[in-house]
Amino acid sequence: xxxxxxTPKHLITATGQRVTLRCSPRSGDLSVYWYQQSLDQGLxxxxxxxxxEERAKGNIxxxxxxQQFPDLHSELNLSSLELGDSALYFCASSVxxxxxxxxxxxxxxxxxxV
Amino acid sequence: xxxVTQAQTEISVVEKEDVTLDCVYETRDTTYYLFWYKQPxxxxxxxxIRRNSFDEHNEISGRYSWNFQKSTSSFNFTIxxxxxxDSAVYFxxxxxGGNTGFQKxxxxxxxxxxxxx
Numbered sequence: 001x002x003x004x005x006x007t008p009k010h011l012i013t014a015t016g017q018r019v020t021l022r023c024s025p026r027s028g029d030l031s032v033y034w035y036q037q038s039l040d041q042g043l044x045x046x047x048x049x050x051x052x053e054e055r056a057k058g059n060i061x062x063x064x065x066x067q068q069f070p071d072l073h074s075e076l077n078l079s080s081l082e083l084g085d086s087a088l089y090f091c092a093s094s095v096x097x098x099x100x101x102x103x104x105x106x107x108x109x110x111x112x113x114v
Numbered sequence: 115x116x117x118v119t120q121a122q123t124e125i126s127v128v129e130k131e132d133v134t135l136d137c138v139y140e141t142r143d144t145t146y147y148l149f150w151y152k153q154p155x156x157x158x159x160x161x162x163i164r165r166n167s168f169d170e171h172n173e174i175s176g177r178y179s180w181n182f183q184k185s186t187s188s189f190n191f192t193i194x195x196x197x198x199x200d201s202a203v204y205f206x207x208x209x210x211g212g213n214t215g216f217q218k219x220x221x222x223x224x225x226x227x228x229x230x231x
Contacts, residue, residue, distance in 0.1 A: 002161070031217070043205065043221040056216035090159060099211025100147045100166060103219060105159035 003027065004106035006091050012112045018079040021109045023091030025072055031055070031094045032074040033103060034066055038087040049074060050097035081113045116141050116210045120222035127196050127229055135191045135225045137206030143167075147209035148189045149219065150180070154202040162204075165189065196229045203227070 003026035013019055025032050034046040045058035049068035060066075063081075068074045078085060088108045094101035117140040127133045139148065150162040163173060165182050173180045177194045193200055203224045211217040 002158070033217075035219075042223050043207075043219075045218045045220075048216055048218070050215070056211070056218055058218060088157060092159075094217070097215050097217065099209040099217040100145075100164075101217060102161060102164050103149070103217070104161055105151070107156075107158040110157070 002104040002106060004091055004093050004104055006089075006106035006109050008109055009107065010110045010112075012114060013081060015081055015083060015113055017081050017113075018077065019081065019111065021076040021078070021089055021091070021111075023074045023076070023093075023106060025074070025091075025093030026104055029093035029095050029104075030072065031097050031101065032068050032072070033092040033094075034060075034074070034076050035090040035092060035105075036087050037090065037108070038084075041087075043090075046076070048097075055097055078111070083113050086111060086113045116143075116208050116220040118206050118208050118220055118222035120204075120206055120225050122225045123223070124226040124228065127227070129198060129229055129231050130195050131229075132192060132194050133196050133227065133229075135193075135204050135206075135227065137189045137191065137222060139187050139189065139206070139208045141187075141208060141210075143210075148182070149207040149209065150189075150191050151205045151207065152202045153205065153224070159205070162191075193227075196227075198229050198231055201227060201229045 005024040046060040048055040092105040152160045206222045207219040
């Protein structure tokens with residue numbers, strides 16, 4: 001158990017819908033990351049937050065947005081869902097913001113868009 | 115650009131065999147960090163090891179060992195006396211970010227290890 005908690009674990013929704021994935025980082029960790037794992041793209045970095053502020057963006061679609069709240073939990077919002085958004089979405093956390101921190105991943109949220 | 119190559123897509127071994135998973139990376143940074151993660155069939159990503167570019171000594175943890183060679187830009191992972199529970203996809207990753215206050219992991223495509231009894 002990495003200490004990173006993600007909900008829901010599984011989600012099935014229809015195209016065009018909107019979903020919210022939630023993440024609680026490990027106790028004491030200030031950085032939160034979101035990654036997407038799909039069959040065609042592999043593991044891709046989406047976004048990083050540190051203590052409530054956005055730190056870096058990867059290949060995150062404009063239909064996706066995220067935020068980190070004052071209690072450090074984070075949410076990833078996916079809207080106007082398409083079949084291609086079906087993937088495993090990971091939240092991860094680390095103590096600091098700089099590279100070199102060990103990043104611990106949650107169990108992931110399986111999203112299926114039908 | 116940062117890049118991680120795991121050329122072995124899938125490896126099948128019989129229990130108790132030793133197996134080495136290859137990882138080759140590309141970076142222009144002088145300071146960088148390398149990671150290995152394990153993804154069992156249940157799907158979670160499990161952290162195994164982090165290594166910085168200044169630390170070239172080999173690491174051993176139980177049946178796991180890692181060989182970091184800057185000269186060949188490789189960070190290979192060996193499992194000794196493999197067990198069925200080692201069956202998983204293993205990812206090598208390179209940390210990108212420098213000192214600018216962010217961190218991204220660039221992952222390889224993974225190597226699926228199947229250990230049969």
